[in-house]
Amino acid sequence: MKKNYKITICYDGSRYYGWEHQPDRDTIQGKLENVLTRMCGEFIDVLGAGRTDAGVHARGMVANAVFDATDKERGGRERTPDEIRDYMNRYLPDDIAVKEVREASERFHARYKAVGKLYRYTCYDGPVKPVFQRKYVAVLEKRPDVEKMQQAAAYLEGKHDYKSFCGNPRMKKSTVRVVDKIEITRKGSFIYFDFHGTGFLQNMVRILVGTLLEVGKGKIRPEQIPEILEAKNRQMAGPTAPAQGLCLIKVDY
Amino acid sequence: MKKNYKITICYDGSRYYGWEHQPDRDTIQGKLENVLTRMCGEFIDVLGAGRTDAGVHARGMVANAVFDATDKERGGRERTPDEIRDYMNRYLPDDIAVKEVREASERFHARYKAVGKLYRYTCYDGPVKPVFQRKYVAVLEKRPDVEKMQQAAAYLEGKHDYKSFCGNPRMKKSTVRVVDKIEITRKGSFIYFDFHGTGFLQNMVRILVGTLLEVGKGKIRPEQIPEILEAKNRQMAGPTAPAQGLCLIKVDY
CATH class of the missing domain: 3.30.70.660 (Pseudouridine synthase I, catalytic domain, C-terminal subdomain)
Structure with missing residues (x-):
């Protein structure tokens, strides 16, 4: 079942062209989307609370993404939020880390709900x-x-x-x-x-x-x-x- | 006049082949010798308290070097220890820093005198x-x-x-x-x-x-x-x- 997840991310922005995905360039959003797309087998959008510039770092960026966390290889069991976090960290480069994944309400939007x-x-x-x-x-x-x-x-x-x-x-x-x-x-x-x-x-x-x-x-x-x-x-x-x-x-x- | 200087160094060893100079490879000793050789116009030996392995870091490595700190471009005035430190830091890559330069006694030897x-x-x-x-x-x-x-x-x-x-x-x-x-x-x-x-x-x-x-x-x-x-x-x-x-x-x- 598709759920909305709140994802808290830490990154060293030194070698990235900022948050927002760009074709043929390494960006934070691009890396996160790649990993979730790999996990889910279909393209997953990651919406950030904001767009950091090239070279800017984050200790607590927040994003949300809607996807089905079913693990097809393990009998269709749904991955827990911690398992999603661990999966993402396993495939992310070592200058990006997912600190936390949590189930959020359907209406949660990392950008519009930020106060x-x-x-x-x-x-x-x-x-x-x-x-x-x-x-x-x-x-x-x-x-x-x-x-x-x-x-x-x-x-x-x-x-x-x-x-x-x-x-x-x-x-x-x-x-x-x-x-x-x-x-x-x-x-x-x-x-x-x-x-x-x-x-x-x-x-x-x-x-x-x-x-x-x-x-x-x-x-x-x-x-x-x-x-x-x-x-x-x-x-x-x-x-x-x-x-x-x-x-x-x-x-x- | 040649003097013996005690030099305290900090470095991120990630991209170096260790302390000891090696032909055609980046090493900490090699970088320090290059900078002092540039300053003095003749080859200067830098003796470390020990040899750190490739990839090892230091917050307080100590070395000594014997050289004449006369600044020929500025009327033959002798550089102060802080000026030597600043000169070195200006030309060193940003993953190596000289924390302190001090005049030491003739007999000071970074390796043999370490206790x-x-x-x-x-x-x-x-x-x-x-x-x-x-x-x-x-x-x-x-x-x-x-x-x-x-x-x-x-x-x-x-x-x-x-x-x-x-x-x-x-x-x-x-x-x-x-x-x-x-x-x-x-x-x-x-x-x-x-x-x-x-x-x-x-x-x-x-x-x-x-x-x-x-x-x-x-x-x-x-x-x-x-x-x-x-x-x-x-x-x-x-x-x-x-x-x-x-x-x-x-x-x-």
Whole structure:
């Protein structure tokens, strides 16, 4: 019997062209669909909570997929959610892992039912390169002023039109979003930028980080942030921070 | 003026043929020598505290090298140790980092003056592959019995002839070593094996771990360890655990 499954996934995005399937390119969605298609013997669609960019990582991406988990080779017994998880992990490359599979209600939709997302962006500004974390951080040349960035972040929290922070110049729909928390913390030479919100525009977290880092360098004053929001112009914000520092931590339902 | 420098190095050994330089192969020693040779304009020897195997990592390998740190392009000023470190890190690949450079006494020798080494071997036995640590752990199929392994480890501590745990069948010199601490701890799905000793034979830590894991699986009883030591025969011990779980944490002087 076909059921709807909620699938929680962890991945190192370094060698992928992002989440969304593309012909002839390795993507996370493509790999997941291949494995479920192999298991089920027919093409299975995997719907993600969002599309991460090429090079972005995830510790808790959520997707859903509707399929019949009957194991034809074992007398038509239905695979349990843990058996589906184990099957997927056996055939997935070692930079993608399924953390959990759960039966969900028919109406569960990973994208439409998501009510919040938490992203973490990690920077490193120590004197020595972080060998073991090198693929998961953005290395900064200079120490930014964390306090100034925190002041700027306060202006960015709330419900705003984030058009200045949208990477898609042809965005037709509303660019208003709610970001209820931006927390910036330093631990040794690592600086973590945590963003929690109802949803994010294309490249939005990376442009927010790129802009906050300009504040940290003293190129933008915290008090200029309202003008940048007001302008609704991508040119006014800072650059798009590199993908490798970004990780989708969790999706709320 | 030529000085002797103590150099502390961190590396992800995944893509290297071990520490020791080899013609036409990437090795850690080879990379370090290339960078110092480039800096000094003449071939510089880098002497390591020991030779890690292909695929083994280090957080605190120590080496020494004798060279003249004069910067000819900047009016013959001598580079400070931090400047040497920064120069090396600028030209090293991103999976090798120099953590510290210090002036040492003439008599300092990274290998002969070492009085102790700490190695950590990391296993993982959770249901889901550890995506972000995948290159730094050995994944186990089943949960081993940690208590049994701790009992076996107690027999392995002390001053012993570790010939049964030596990977070099043609070892001519003494195979007696002192291992003053073997600690096995579980944190969640990670199991850490910490070995502290005055020195280790070729592959010794990996064979100790391979043997302890056989104990953890119930294939060897802890009480059999004295016989295995006694036998002085590599065949009696367990297999060599995979290189990627091993990391040289520090060297004592």
